[in-house]
Amino acid sequence: MTVSETNPVYEDLMKDYDSGLTHSGVNGERLARRLHELSFIGYTQVGGVKRPGLSDEEKKAKELVKTWMAEAGLTVSEDGAGNVKGRLAGRDESSRAIASGSHVDSVPNGGNFDGPLGVLSALEVVESWKETGYVPPKPYEVIIFTDEEGSRFNSGLSGSRAMTGALSEEEMDQLRDYNGETLEQVLSKYGSSLQAFKDAKRDVSELELFVEVHIEQGKKLEKADQPVGIVSGIAGPAWLEAEFSGEAGHAGNTPMAGRRDPLVAAAAFISAIPDFPEQVSETAVATVGKLEVSPNGINVIPEKVTLHVDIRDIYEDPRDHLLEMIRKEAEAIADTREIQLNIKQNTKIQPVPIAKDLQANLADSLEKFNISPTYIPSGAGHDAMILGRHIPVAMLFVRSKEGISHNPKEWSSLNDCVTGVHVLKDFIEKAMDQ
Amino acid sequence: MTVSETNPVYEDLMKDYDSGLTHSGVNGERLARRLHELSFIGYTQVGGVKRPGLSDEEKKAKELVKTWMAEAGLTVSEDGAGNVKGRLAGRDESSRAIASGSHVDSVPNGGNFDGPLGVLSALEVVESWKETGYVPPKPYEVIIFTDEEGSRFNSGLSGSRAMTGALSEEEMDQLRDYNGETLEQVLSKYGSSLQAFKDAKRDVSELELFVEVHIEQGKKLEKADQPVGIVSGIAGPAWLEAEFSGEAGHAGNTPMAGRRDPLVAAAAFISAIPDFPEQVSETAVATVGKLEVSPNGINVIPEKVTLHVDIRDIYEDPRDHLLEMIRKEAEAIADTREIQLNIKQNTKIQPVPIAKDLQANLADSLEKFNISPTYIPSGAGHDAMILGRHIPVAMLFVRSKEGISHNPKEWSSLNDCVTGVHVLKDFIEKAMDQ
Numbered sequence: 001m002t003v004s005e006t007n008p009v010y011e012d013l014m015k016d017y018d019s020g021l022t023h024s025g026v027n028g029e030r031l032a033r034r035l036h037e038l039s040f041i042g043y044t045q046v047g048g049v050k051r052p053g054l055s056d057e058e059k060k061a062k063e064l065v066k067t068w069m070a071e072a073g074l075t076v077s078e079d080g081a082g083n084v085k086g087r088l089a090g091r092d093e094s095s096r097a098i099a100s101g102s103h104v105d106s107v108p109n110g111g112n113f114d115g116p117l118g119v120l121s122a123l124e125v126v127e128s129w130k131e132t133g134y135v136p137p138k139p140y141e142v143i144i145f146t147d148e149e150g151s152r153f154n155s156g157l158s159g160s161r162a163m164t165g166a167l168s169e170e171e172m173d174q175l176r177d178y179n180g181e182t183l184e185q186v187l188s189k190y191g192s193s194l195q196a197f198k199d200a201k202r203d204v205s206e207l208e209l210f211v212e213v214h215i216e217q218g219k220k221l222e223k224a225d226q227p228v229g230i231v232s233g234i235a236g237p238a239w240l241e242a243e244f245s246g247e248a249g250h251a252g253n254t255p256m257a258g259r260r261d262p263l264v265a266a267a268a269f270i271s272a273i274p275d276f277p278e279q280v281s282e283t284a285v286a287t288v289g290k291l292e293v294s295p296n297g298i299n300v301i302p303e304k305v306t307l308h309v310d311i312r313d314i315y316e317d318p319r320d321h322l323l324e325m326i327r328k329e330a331e332a333i334a335d336t337r338e339i340q341l342n343i344k345q346n347t348k349i350q351p352v353p354i355a356k357d358l359q360a361n362l363a364d365s366l367e368k369f370n371i372s373p374t375y376i377p378s379g380a381g382h383d384a385m386i387l388g389r390h391i392p393v394a395m396l397f398v399r400s401k402e403g404i405s406h407n408p409k410e411w412s413s414l415n416d417c418v419t420g421v422h423v424l425k426d427f428i429e430k431a432m433d434q
Numbered sequence: 435m436t437v438s439e440t441n442p443v444y445e446d447l448m449k450d451y452d453s454g455l456t457h458s459g460v461n462g463e464r465l466a467r468r469l470h471e472l473s474f475i476g477y478t479q480v481g482g483v484k485r486p487g488l489s490d491e492e493k494k495a496k497e498l499v500k501t502w503m504a505e506a507g508l509t510v511s512e513d514g515a516g517n518v519k520g521r522l523a524g525r526d527e528s529s530r531a532i533a534s535g536s537h538v539d540s541v542p543n544g545g546n547f548d549g550p551l552g553v554l555s556a557l558e559v560v561e562s563w564k565e566t567g568y569v570p571p572k573p574y575e576v577i578i579f580t581d582e583e584g585s586r587f588n589s590g591l592s593g594s595r596a597m598t599g600a601l602s603e604e605e606m607d608q609l610r611d612y613n614g615e616t617l618e619q620v621l622s623k624y625g626s627s628l629q630a631f632k633d634a635k636r637d638v639s640e641l642e643l644f645v646e647v648h649i650e651q652g653k654k655l656e657k658a659d660q661p662v663g664i665v666s667g668i669a670g671p672a673w674l675e676a677e678f679s680g681e682a683g684h685a686g687n688t689p690m691a692g693r694r695d696p697l698v699a700a701a702a703f704i705s706a707i708p709d710f711p712e713q714v715s716e717t718a719v720a721t722v723g724k725l726e727v728s729p730n731g732i733n734v735i736p737e738k739v740t741l742h743v744d745i746r747d748i749y750e751d752p753r754d755h756l757l758e759m760i761r762k763e764a765e766a767i768a769d770t771r772e773i774q775l776n777i778k779q780n781t782k783i784q785p786v787p788i789a790k791d792l793q794a795n796l797a798d799s800l801e802k803f804n805i806s807p808t809y810i811p812s813g814a815g816h817d818a819m820i821l822g823r824h825i826p827v828a829m830l831f832v833r834s835k836e837g838i839s840h841n842p843k844e845w846s847s848l849n850d851c852v853t854g855v856h857v858l859k860d861f862i863e864k865a866m867d868q
Contacts, residue, residue, distance in 0.1 A: 216687075217684055217687040218684075218687045218688065218689070235686055237685075237686060237733065239732060247838070247841075248543075248838075248840055248841040249651075249837070249838060249839060249840060249841065250548075250651040250652075250813070250814050250839040250840045251671075251719065251721035251723055251744040251746070251813075252651075252669055252671060252719060252744070252746045252812070252813035252814035252815065253650070253651035253652040253812070253813040253814045253837070253839060254651075254652065254719065254813070254837065254839075255652070255719065256708055256711050256712065256718075256719055256720075259708070261708075261721070263704060263722055263723075263725065264704060264705060264707070264708055264722075266701070267700070267701040267702070267703075267704035267705045267722075268701070268705045269701075270697060270698060270701035271698060271701045271702045271705055273698070274690055274693070274695070274698055277690050278690065284690075285685065285686065285688070285689065285690055286690075287685035287695070287733070287735055288697055288698075288736075289685055289697075289727070289730070289731050289732050289733060289734045289735060289736055290727065290730050290731060290732045291697065291725070291727045291730070292730075293723075293724065293725050294543075295541060295542040295543045295840075296542070296723070296724050296725070296726075297541045297542055297583075297584075297585050297723050297724060297840070298584065298588055298673060298723050298724045298742040298744055299541070299583070299584065299590070299671065299721070299723060299744050299814075299840075300541050300542075300723045300840045301721055301723060301840075302723055303543075303841070308732045310685040310686070310732055310733050312685070312686045378686075378687070379684065379685075379686030379687035379688070380684055380686040380687045381686070403683070403687075403688070405683075405684060405687070406684060406734075407682075
């Protein structure tokens with residue numbers, strides 16, 4: 001695979017690169033080349049990538065990174081969930097390791113930075129150490145987690161959940177991918193097995209700390225005009241499923257008075273939602289992304305509307321308060337309009353705080369590079385969120401162009417990406433000495 | 435197929451039947467049995483039927499009725515649009531025929547009366563003549579129109595429009611069914627062709643009069659405590675298709691401020707609609723029955739919402755005024771919220787008046803059976819509306835339990851149905867002598 005003229009990732013990254021950022025063993029051109037080479041795997045006609053979890057494409061991307069890991073001197077292994085570990089021995093092998101990484105799978109038409117940047121940044125730290133002859137006091141692990149995005153099973157973070165034992169037998173049984181295949185069938189095609197997937201559970205307390213670099217997928221850094229920022233917490237989503245049932249009828253022959261139209265009720269509910277989040281917290285959000293109307297005929301007053309509300313905050317109390325406000329609004333609207341409401345909570349994941357001392361250490365690293373710290377709540381879940389239930393985690397966000405993500409137009413400049421590597425390296429080296 | 439204990443249509447019809455209504459060759463038990471047998475075709479688990487236009491189920495229902503037509507002595511034929519005609523020769527074959535009928539397709543989870551009652555009532559008139567030895571002076575046609583409901587192509591009355599040549603080449607080209615298939619593809623599977631569909635156009639002025647029996651799908655007869663009533667006019671539907679497009683984004687990482695969420699905009703629009711109809715007319719109605727969200731993922735702010743508004747009145751001016759009010763509301767909401775709106779009118783059908791003399795003849799027939807005439811505007815479109823643009827039409831409504839329709843709970847008592855047949859028979863026999 002060579003730098004291609006038809007896929008401009010390398011060229012676009014390099015054209016405004018400040019080569020002065022290539023120093024201390026960190027090499028921007030290498031990072032650009034690797035981002036570029038990964039961009040061919042699962043390349044879509046519209047310039048994005050499609051690398052679902054546990055697909056041939058995800059596997060191929062991991063294999064490519066594994067060759068780079070091995071060249072950098074890491075001892076490479078892969079567990080039964082497909083999580084890849086590249087381990088660098090520390091001066092004191094009895095110390096707990098420090099780990100960094102992310103994922104290489106993507107959403108169906110994703111971009112080139114969400115995931116790969118975190119993996120390649122963690123690897124670039126090793127490359128820099130190799131060039132400068134630095135041997136870390138503690139072991140260091142570069143990790144690629146499997147199936148973070150969830151485009152395979154409608155349920156993401158599979159690799160990190162397998163690693164921490166967060167997936168119950170029941171959840172594993174219920175998983176069905178986009179072809180209707182079970183986890184067992186998918187694993188078998190991938191070259192693993194259900195038992196090996198279960199055996200991927202490791203004692204993550206062997207790790208002292210996990211730090212993940214990720215694109216921001218938002219606009220805060222752009223607004224603050226800063227290349228990288230500090231994640232202040234990872235929001236946990238709570239999902240409500242609300243079913244509004246009314247009385248179907250002929251759209252032409254049912255007078256307006258006396259109608260019990262569940263879509264009109266659901267619409268009143270959806271209209272009301274955007275006013276609630278700011279009442280509980282500055283960082284809270286609530287979204288109706290999925291809605292189905294039944295029977296969904298043009299000339300039929302609907303009988304039932306099912307919708308899902310995604311409610312998030314990085315703080316648990318306001319998030320739960322928002323959840324209750326939204327639930328009560330649905331109940332009040334249904335009650336007033338004589339609509340039957342069936343509402344249930346499908347998912348409720350605890351937000352993960354990032355320890356203040358780790359945020360302070362990141363701020364200290366940022367200041368070394370004259371970057372004013374911007375604190376950003378992560379609305380999206382990340383593998384760091386899963387590991388954060390067991391061990392200290394930190395996250396560094398790299399500025400996203402226009403906040404666009406999960407889209408071929410996703411972009412971060414090479415200057416910002418390389419600055420992220422320098423900050424990550426400094427942060428890890430400090431943690432190595434503590 | 436036999437009378438089944440698991441599907442209680444026959445039993446429920448017969449249990450309060452006044453067998454005194456079986457006279458003059460009209461047989462309530464036969465009508466109940468036929469309604470029952472049709473109810474198995476496309477039977478849904480929840481007790482309704484699903485017989486989309488040009489589906490295997492609609493075809494099977496037509497085949498069953500054809501066998502009854504043939505047994506009753508009708509000459510059966512089917513045109514390239516799937517319209518079935520059962521013709522009874524008149525004493526004077528040079529006379530123009532009198533026709534009656536309806537349809538056997540249904541909405542996605544419809545009931546057992548909307549359509550079939552009109553077809554079976556028209557056929558029951560022939561059965562009565564067969565039993566009494568009556569030979570009509572003029573030819574008589576029982577017609578089953580294809581795809582009246584529009585659940586196949588989002589555009590109903592296909593059969594009657596094909597028969598009257600009301601479908602333009604452009605409309606035929608643009609039709610796409612629920613699987614994205616063209617009219618040509620659907621017709622090919624049905625066993626017809628686009629050319630045969632076009633050739634279904636006939637000179638409907640060969641018919642002197644078309645009369646359709648249909649359930650009321652409203653509550654006026656129930657309130658008036660009358661079994662059947664006279665349709666005073668048929669409302670013409672106008673359909674708006676509105677596409678709201680905004681900016682997709684991650685539901686967790688996109689702050690509430692600055693979102694351009696097309697579902698929130700569409701919800702505000704849907705909430706506003708019910709207040710408009712009463713501003714233009716007492717009989718006007720407007721309904722959003724169909725709505726699709728894209729990409730429809732729980733954690734994705736929608737990018738696009740497509741919805742359909744069904745707008746009706748029996749008077750054209752207020753209906754058009756309402757159409758404009760609703761279109762302007764959509765534009766205003768989209769404008770305020772920075773949402774892109776693409777709105778188009780899919781269907782706009784003129785309301786059809788029913789001639790006063792035909793209403794008077796129906797009233798005369800009703801009075802013979804001691805029924806006080808109730809005059810009802812039809813909010814629903816019917817095949818009679820399409821034929822009514824070319825020839826005189828009349829319609830008779832049969833009382834609907836609680837006005838429920840397009841729903842498995844749709845119900846009319848057998849007494850009311852049989853009374854409808856007697857009135858229809860009397861009305862047709864009068865027309866035969868005129």
